[in-house]
Structures are given as structure tokens and as C-alpha cells.
Amino acid sequence: MSTLKYSRQRESIKNFLAGRKDHPTAETIYSSLRQEQPRISLGTVYRNLSLLTELGEIRKISTDDGPDHFDGDISQHHHFICRQCHQVSDLHMENIDYILDTAKKNFQGQIEGYVANFYGLCEECKKTGNRP
Amino acid sequence: MSTLKYSRQRESIKNFLAGRKDHPTAETIYSSLRQEQPRISLGTVYRNLSLLTELGEIRKISTDDGPDHFDGDISQHHHFICRQCHQVSDLHMENIDYILDTAKKNFQGQIEGYVANFYGLCEECKKTGNRP
DNA sequence: GTTTTTGCAAAGTATTTGCAAATGG
DNA sequence: CCATTTGCAAATACTTTGCAAAAAC
Numbered sequence: 637m638s639t640l641k642y643s644r645q646r647e648s649i650k651n652f653l654a655g656r657k658d659h660p661t662a663e664t665i666y667s668s669l670r671q672e673q674p675r676i677s678l679g680t681v682y683r684n685l686s687l688l689t690e691l692g693e694i695r696k697i698s699t700d701d702g703p704d705h706f707d708g709d710i711s712q713h714h715h716f717i718c719r720q721c722h723q724v725s726d727l728h729m730e731n732i733d734y735i736l737d738t739a740k741k742n743f744q745g746q747i748e749g750y751v752a753n754f755y756g757l758c759e760e761c762k763k764t765g766n767r768p
Numbered sequence: 769m770s771t772l773k774y775s776r777q778r779e780s781i782k783n784f785l786a787g788r789k790d791h792p793t794a795e796t797i798y799s800s801l802r803q804e805q806p807r808i809s810l811g812t813v814y815r816n817l818s819l820l821t822e823l824g825e826i827r828k829i830s831t832d833d834g835p836d837h838f839d840g841d842i843s844q845h846h847h848f849i850c851r852q853c854h855q856v857s858d859l860h861m862e863n864i865d866y867i868l869d870t871a872k873k874n875f876q877g878q879i880e881g882y883v884a885n886f887y888g889l890c891e892e893c894k895k896t897g898n899r900p
Numbered sequence: 901g902t903t904t905t906t907g908c909a910a911a912g913t914a915t916t917t918g919c920a921a922a923t924g925g
Numbered sequence: 926c927c928a929t930t931t932g933c934a935a936a937t938a939c940t941t942t943g944c945a946a947a948a949a950c
Contacts (some may be wrong), residue, residue: 638928638929639925639928639929640929641923641924641925641928641929642923642924642925642930643924643930643931644923645930645931646930661914662914663914675931676931676932677931677932677933678915678932679915679916679917679931679933679934680931680932682914682915682916683916683917683931684930686915696832698831698833699830700830700883701830702913703913703914703915704914704915714871716871716875716877716879718877725877727871727875728874729870729871729873729874730873732870735864735884736886738861738862738864739846739848739859739861739886741861741862742859742860742861743848743859743886745848745850745857745888745889745890745891745893746888746889746894747848747886747887747888748851748888749886749887749888750884750885750886750887751832751883751884751885751887752867752882752883752884753882753883754868754871754875754879754881754882755879755880755881755883756877756878756879756880756881757877757878757880758877759876759877760877761877762877762878770903770904771903771904771950772904773903773904773905773948773949773950774905774948774949774950775904775905775906775949776948777905777906778905793939794939794940795939807906807907808907809906809907809908809909810907810908810940811906811907811908811909811940811941811942812905812906812907814939814940814941815905815906815941816905818940818941834938834939835938835939835940836939836940
């Protein structure tokens with residue numbers, strides 16, 4: 637296995653994610669970082685996002701459609717995805733990890749984790765009454 | 769809005785899904801149906817899968833990586849995705865819809881539904897001791 | 901006959917990868 | 926120096942789409 641070396645790009649990506657409450661896509665991260673580091677490449681962003689996700693330093697949020705989003709907050713929480721504007725927001729709520737126990741009851745394999753995504757209309761889209 | 773016309777291709781796709789307990793991808797469905805209908809196209813498969821999903825006659829299963837899977841069983845249940853072989857299996861379990869109520873407590877938007885995917889090692893991969 | 905659906909191929913979106921050069925330790 | 930990371934561009938994976946022909950009604 638290989639040792640991890642410091643990289644300014646990776647550091648920026650981590651910092652960028654840490655400083656935001658929304659959940660940007662690779663493309664968004666790329667565009668933003670490019671203002672400070674004009675030579676950073678999209679490939680590098682993707683490579684580092686994958687690496688950081690594997691390391692468990694950030695979380696990847698896959699939705700039913702569109703690109704993946706990324707979250708610098710790895711604390712226990714879930715996400716809400718608006719079916720209208722596709723915004724991803726945090727959904728801090730009481731711990732529901734007991735659904736793991738419920739799931740394990742009738743399953744032979746080894747369950748290690750779960751992802752719960754909630755769907756609907758975000759506050760904004762609800763207000764503006766946008767149609768499905 | 770437009771009226772729906774019968775199509776042999778759409779019917780085959782529905783039947784194919786109804787006759788299986790696994791959760792094939794568009795590509796798998798395409799390959800299988802092609803043995804009976806050599807001229808069916810992948811585009812048609814995708815178009816019908818989207819349509820059937822919108823109509824609520826089948827379910828689309830998006831995972832953290834790889835192509836979407838499809839499920840002909842629209843009864844209330846969840847899915848387990850093996851991190852090793854990427855197989856998707858059914859996880860019939862006690863109803864956990866109350867997590868909706870838990871989620872709604874601290875959220876301003878309108879939550880309409882959720883998707884809970886469970887991850888880990890399937891029975892097979894657990895046995896054969898494949899590494900992560 | 902009119903509308904919907906198809907097959908085909910081409911385009912679109914999201915992501916990964918090969919490689920030589922740059923950077924880190 | 927040697928190992929890792931980068932930028933760039935090309936490649937890949939998955940899905941959607943335009944259009945003329947075929948099928949449904």
C-alpha cells in the first residue's frame with residue numbers, strides 16, 4: 637500500500653467542503669476552487685473526492701438522478717433531496733439506527749450500514765408552488 | 769397529456785421483471801429480451817423503464833455506484849446492496865415508515881417519501897470471505 | 901389517418917484513467 | 926531521488942434523444 641502525501645488540491649477540497657452547509661457536486665467544487673487555483677483539473681477533484689470518501693473524511697451522496705453530491709460533515713445525519721430543484725439538505729433528526737436491527741432480523745448476510753434519503757418538496761419549492 | 773398505447777416491448781419488460789426476484793439493470797434486461805426479440809433496442813428498454821417507473825408500475829433502485837437496477841415488486845420493502853459483488857437483494861422487514869415522522873419533526877419542507885438502502889456483505893460474499 | 905412507439909445512431913452527462921511532468925517527503 | 930499527485934486529454938459508463946419508419950388504435 638502507498639503512503640499519503642500532502643496535496644494542496646486535496647486540502648482545498650476538504651476545506652471547501654468543511655466551510656459549506658450545502659452539498660456541492662464535483663463540478664461545483666471544481667468551478668469554485670478554480671478561482672483560487674486556475675490550473676486545478678476536474679480529474680483531480682474527482683480523484684480526491686473518491687479518496688477522501690474512502691478515507692471516511694467526507695461523504696458521498698448519491699441521489700436518484702443527477703451527479704453525486706459531497707458532504708464535509710461526517711456526523712450522523714441524513715439528507716433530504718428536493719424532487720423539484722434537486723437541492724440536497726441536511727436532515728438532522730433523532731437517531732434511527734435501530735432500523736439496522738430491524739433489517740438484520742430477517743437477513744442472512746452481514747449488514748454494515750445504511751443510507752436513508754428523504755424525498756419531497758423543499759421549503760422554497762413548496763412556497764413558490766412549483767408543480768411536480 | 770398523451771394516451772398510452774400498447775407496446776409489445778413494454779409488456780415484455782414488465783413481464784420480465786415480474787418473473788424475477790433479482791433486480792436486473794437495463795443492460796441485463798436488454799440482453800435477455802434480445803433473445804426473443806432480436807430487434808429490441810437499448811433505447812427502448814431505457815425509455816420504457818423510465819415510463820414504467822413514472823407510472824409507478826416498477827421501481828428504480830439507484831445505488832452508490834454502477835447502473836440503476838429495477839424491481840418489478842412495488843410492495844413495501846427495502847434493498848440490500850453488497851459492497852463486494854454489487855448484487856441487490858430484497859430486504860423484507862417490519863415496516864419502518866415511522867422514520868418519516870421522525871424526519872418530519874425538524875424539517876420545514878414537505879417530505880413525501882424515503883429510500884432506505886442497506887449495505888454490507890451478502891451471504892455468499894461473507895462465506896467466500898472475499899475481502900473489501 | 902393520427903398518435904404513440906420503436907430502432908438506430910448520435911449526443912449528452914458523469915466519472916475514470918493513462919501518461920508525462922510536477923510536487924512532496 | 927523515489928513515490929505520490931497533478932493536469933490534460935482521451936476514454937469509459939450510463940442514459941437520453943432526434944428522427945424517420947413501424948405499430949397501435
